[in-house]
Amino acid sequence: MERIACRHCDNLIELPKRVQPKQQVYCPRCHSFLFEQHRFGTQQSLAYSISALILLLIAIWFPFLTLDASGQTRTISLSEASLDLYLQGFWFLAILVLMFIIVVPVLYLSLLTVLLMARKRVFSYRVAVRCAKALSYMTPWAMADVFIVGVLVALIKVIELADIILGTSFWAYMAFAIMFVITTQIANCYQLWTWVEEIKLRDS
Ligand SMILES: [Zn+2]
Structure with missing residues (x-):
């Protein structure tokens, strides 16, 4: 039991x-x-996790959106958003934004990928336990979907003041958020430790 x-x-x-x-x-x-x-196997879970990670890397790399107001054009990327906050003196907010929209999701998906690869015998049981522990702590802090809602609300307000061109990063982040939510649903705490238990039984 x-x-x-x-x-x-x-x-x-x-x-x-x-x-x-x-x-x-x-x-x-x-x-x-x-x-x-869920009824997802290791292979499918790994596919979701790696796809989300790739989409997030695309979202970090490419421009997020371009604002055009009274002849002035400004393009910003996800990483520049927190840098801008830092330069304006909102350093605490800058750290939070960077942590929750980039650092935590990248760490989460990387650790989950390692855990799933441990099920494929790439990594050992010990590594799997460490990953599962870290993932259990991180799950409540994964808030990519909250960020998307925030961006959409902000866009509705800004759209009256400026012309907005949504960049590659915006669409990549949207797709990432969907994949990320599905991934966190698949890798719920119960599932994480079931995977670890299965790796333990296999290795013993
Ligand atoms: Zn209860």
Whole structure:
């Protein structure tokens, strides 16, 4: 019998031996949604993770958007957005933006890729445990979808003041956000430790 703790009320919940694909798990005490078991294999999960990472790298590299207001044109990229905030004196905000839209997702996807590759025997059980621990801490801080909502709201306001050309990075980040949300759903905490457990059984 496996047990997990509810992250909302700390209730210890006993899980059935194997949670079936598409089955959703709720906390019996506070009724919070805990996770849904997916039917994705290692190969598919790896494909989602690597695709999200590639899309994010494209989004970092290319221009995000171009603003054209009264003859003045300005093109900004994702990394320049936090640099600009820093130069204007909002250094704390600059660090937060850089962390949550670039650093945490890159780290998260890289660690998940390593964990999934451990299932393919590229890395050892020890590496898989370290990755799973780090990923469990990082999951609540992965907020790419929140950033997208923020950008869309900001765009609605700016669109009245300036002409906006959406760059390659914008579309890449949109696609990345979708892939990233799916990836974090697949690699929920229960799934992460199920993968680790399977690697342990295989290696022992
Ligand atoms: Zn609960």
